[in-house]
Every structure is written in structure tokens, then in C-alpha cells.
Amino acid sequence: MIKRLVGQFNIIGKAVLGSLAPSLYRLAFVLFGLLLGLVWAYSFDPIKFKDAEPVHLADGYKDQWIKMAAVEYASSADTEEAKQKIVKAGVSPDMIQDLINDNQATDPQLAGQLQALLQVANDNESQANKQADKVESGFIGTVLGPVACFFGAAIIGILLALVFTFYFTLPIGKWARPKAGQVAAGGGQVGVGGTQKAAAEQKTDFKAAGEVPPVSQHMSIYILGNDLYDDSFAIETPEGAFLGECGSGISETIGVGSPKKVTAAEVWLFDKNDIRTVTKVLMSEHAFKDQALRSKLAPKGDAVMVAPAMVTTLETQTLRVQIRVVDLQYGEGSLPPNSFFERLTVEIAAWPKEDVSGTGKSQPPDTSAAFGDTAELLNY
Structure with missing residues (x-):
């Protein structure tokens, strides 16, 4: 029972915290606008009363x-x-x-x-x-006036929030507006939009390989400097029935200063029928070989050392997720070699264990035959 509650808390927490993170920037804009308005109203254009009796x-x-x-x-x-x-x-x-x-x-x-x-x-x-009678306000002046002002301001605020959400937030989530480029730690330019396009082109074509296509297939991209990296994707049947959720985020950082140096990421799977969350911790080579760090991250999930083209899986009662490392690049600097990611792209594909597409197949394809279950090999 406790494990189920923890699983529900994890999935809800990820969604809530992930949605709040970009809101901090919008809140900063709101506070700045409020401060600017107060300064203008009281210093540059104060209210002047005239024609009073x-x-x-x-x-x-x-x-x-x-x-x-x-x-x-x-x-x-x-x-x-x-x-x-x-x-x-x-x-x-x-x-x-x-x-x-x-x-x-x-x-x-x-x-x-x-x-x-x-x-x-x-x-x-x-x-x-x-x-x-000139100064005795009726119901409209004393009640409806302030109420109308409140709702008017609320509507304007909601419209502005929608604009900032869909066009001006950080490059996080499926609604993000791609930016022309982002400065990486090494001084080079990392094209976020180009990275997303390149990752999309590297998606596995399961249908072409004669296998059952996943009901959910997404690319999750981490780039050094994205300190709010936390992707989540719904797992649904073709008919729209919700099966669960999966995603990827920061698990552990190393060193100090900004941007954060991510030494381990975590890919998780939530099964609504199993009511629990299972996790694989994708660790850098340095983190995987550091016994103290492995012990620290052990409660989060199974540890796996990342490598290019590595494939591993997550399974629950009714869902199976394949995780494939599409792109991996380590950062350089004063920290130990291969200790933090400059770029990490993982493909997350999910299947229900029971057939939902009418194909007659009761289990998702065992793609380890195609890619090799490199996660287990790297653990030795």
C-alpha cells in the first residue's frame, strides 16, 4: 500500500514541479511589471485630483x-x-x-x-x-465596479500567461518554442531546434522492422544548461485510453556552480494498473564506477552505465518500456573525465503487455534482438 502511494506521489510530484519551474520566470515578469507600475504611478505620473467640491x-x-x-x-x-x-x-x-x-x-x-x-x-x-447625492455611490459603483476591475485584470493576466507559456518559456516540454541556439559550456553553440529535428529523424521505425509499433514513442533531449530538464509523456492506446506515463529527468549532479553538471539521469515508468513507478538511473561512466555515488542513487532505481546505442527496459504489470541511448556526449572541464553530460538523447518507447491494437500479439517485440541488451552487458 505504501509503495503504491509513493508511486502516485512520484508521478504527481513530477508533473506539478515540472509545470511550476517555468512559472518562476513568469512570476518574475509579473513582479517586475508590478514594481514598474508602482514607481510610475507614484513618481512619474501620480494621481491628481481636481474640480473637487x-x-x-x-x-x-x-x-x-x-x-x-x-x-x-x-x-x-x-x-x-x-x-x-x-x-x-x-x-x-x-x-x-x-x-x-x-x-x-x-x-x-x-x-x-x-x-x-x-x-x-x-x-x-x-x-x-x-x-x-453626488458622492453617494450605488450598488454599481461600490460593488460591481471593483468586481469588474478584478475580473478584467484576471482575464488580461490569463491571456498574457498563455502567450508566455506557448511562445516565451524555456525550451522544455512539447509546447516549447525552439530557440535559434543555446550556449554550451565549451563555448560552442548547440542548436536546440536542430537537435530536436535530428533526434526525431533517428526514431526507430518498428513497423518497417516488422514489429508491433509502440503506443508511445518519444525523444527526450538533455542539453547542458537546461537545469529544469524533466520530460514526461502520457502512454495511451490508439483509442485514447490512459495506460500510464513515462519520462526522463535529472537524477544527480556533480560539482558546484551553474549550469548544473548532470552525472546521472533517470527514466521512469508509471503504470496506472500497477499503481507504482519503476526507474532506471542512467549513470555516467564516472558515476557508475564511484561506489559511494552508486550506493547513494541505489534507492532511486536500477543503475545502468550509459553508452551510445545502449538499450535497456522497464517493466510493470501491464507495460513495457524500451530505453535507447540515441546520442551521448560528455562535457569537459575541471571535473573528472566522463563525469557529466553535455548532451544526452534517449528514445522512450512503450507497449502494453496485452494487445490493444488488434494485431493478435499479446506481447511487445523483444527489441533486444535487434539492438542487443547492452545495459546488462555494461553492468558486468
Whole structure:
């Protein structure tokens, strides 16, 4: 039971972490845009309010406005001027009465002046209420407005995320946009698009060889500098029924600094019927001969030393996967010879153990006869 749960966790974890990795770059762009917008809004083009009226004053400032109007009215007895101040600020009799109650004990003189102004407010209440209606927002302004802004921003964000996902992310996954070239550790140019095309041309033609074609056949390419290398591919029948998943990713690195120096990759197979994940660890020559490193990686899966044209297999209850090393190139530098990959291309082909294509064959072809099971030979 525990092994099954671990297998499910492994496959889900690979998918989730693989999808999150490119998102870090999109998140960085979002944060940069947010910071740039704040700097622009507060430094270069700040909001400027104009054509405001006394009715737009906040409550605290409006209280001060009423008190000043009461003091001026007490000294000048100009009813018309007091009326204008009351109406322009949209002052209701209740506002003045509240101020009278608040100041009755602490400032009787001001309370008396406010009492005189209260009569003016009572006489002009309808006009003041009409003025106050200018700033009283209804349901649309207070609720629908912010909600519409939120959903509008969300839609724009989703559209931008889709653009970045399908056109501007790192060359990872089947949706990646190929780049013209990528700088390798040795200073040369590695054409990613050219590498993918060349790898596709080296796919095994099982049908031409008279064998049952796999239901899933993919090329997984690692190039030095792709620190987020983690491919995964669905295994489905021709009718679209999901059987499981397979993929390849970084298993172990060596040395320090950037880019990562990958000394071992891992190819895994998840069988939905078996509910477990099996793994082959493809180790560099140096890693395979390092007993301490082999012991460290032993819990991940069976260790295999990679070599050009090497073929090995993974099997579960209902699936069989053939792994073939199509291209292998070691990196050079201060690290031990043949200790990390500069380029590694593996072909991953999967068959169901029970026939799903109507060919009448119950088992996938034993391709070790064609390629030689070099994995077992290299282990000796």
C-alpha cells in the first residue's frame, strides 16, 4: 500500500514541479511589471485630483468645515453665506446635531454657535441632500465596479500567461518554442531546434522492422544548461485510453556552480494498473564506477552505465518500456573525465503487455534482438 502511494506521489510530484519551474520566470515578469507600475504611478505620473467640491470632503474634514461655518455665521450673521456653505458641503441637520452633542460639555460656546447654524441647515435640508447625492455611490459603483476591475485584470493576466507559456518559456516540454541556439559550456553553440529535428529523424521505425509499433514513442533531449530538464509523456492506446506515463529527468549532479553538471539521469515508468513507478538511473561512466555515488542513487532505481546505442527496459504489470541511448556526449572541464553530460538523447518507447491494437500479439517485440541488451552487458 505504501509503495503504491509513493508511486502516485512520484508521478504527481513530477508533473506539478515540472509545470511550476517555468512559472518562476513568469512570476518574475509579473513582479517586475508590478514594481514598474508602482514607481510610475507614484513618481512619474501620480494621481491628481481636481474640480473637487466641499461635498467631497472626508468626514473629519467635513466636521471642521461645519465648525468654521458656525463660527463665521456667529460673527457675521450672514445667513446667505452660511446657507452656501451648508449646501455646498451637503451638510444635513443630523451632522450638526451630532457635533452639538459632542461639544456640549467640552465647548459650550461652540455648541451654541452650532445651534444657530442648525436652524439654517433645517431651512435648506432639501438642497443639501441633493448636493450630497453626488458622492453617494450605488450598488454599481461600490460593488460591481471593483468586481469588474478584478475580473478584467484576471482575464488580461490569463491571456498574457498563455502567450508566455506557448511562445516565451524555456525550451522544455512539447509546447516549447525552439530557440535559434543555446550556449554550451565549451563555448560552442548547440542548436536546440536542430537537435530536436535530428533526434526525431533517428526514431526507430518498428513497423518497417516488422514489429508491433509502440503506443508511445518519444525523444527526450538533455542539453547542458537546461537545469529544469524533466520530460514526461502520457502512454495511451490508439483509442485514447490512459495506460500510464513515462519520462526522463535529472537524477544527480556533480560539482558546484551553474549550469548544473548532470552525472546521472533517470527514466521512469508509471503504470496506472500497477499503481507504482519503476526507474532506471542512467549513470555516467564516472558515476557508475564511484561506489559511494552508486550506493547513494541505489534507492532511486536500477543503475545502468550509459553508452551510445545502449538499450535497456522497464517493466510493470501491464507495460513495457524500451530505453535507447540515441546520442551521448560528455562535457569537459575541471571535473573528472566522463563525469557529466553535455548532451544526452534517449528514445522512450512503450507497449502494453496485452494487445490493444488488434494485431493478435499479446506481447511487445523483444527489441533486444535487434539492438542487443547492452545495459546488462555494461553492468558486468
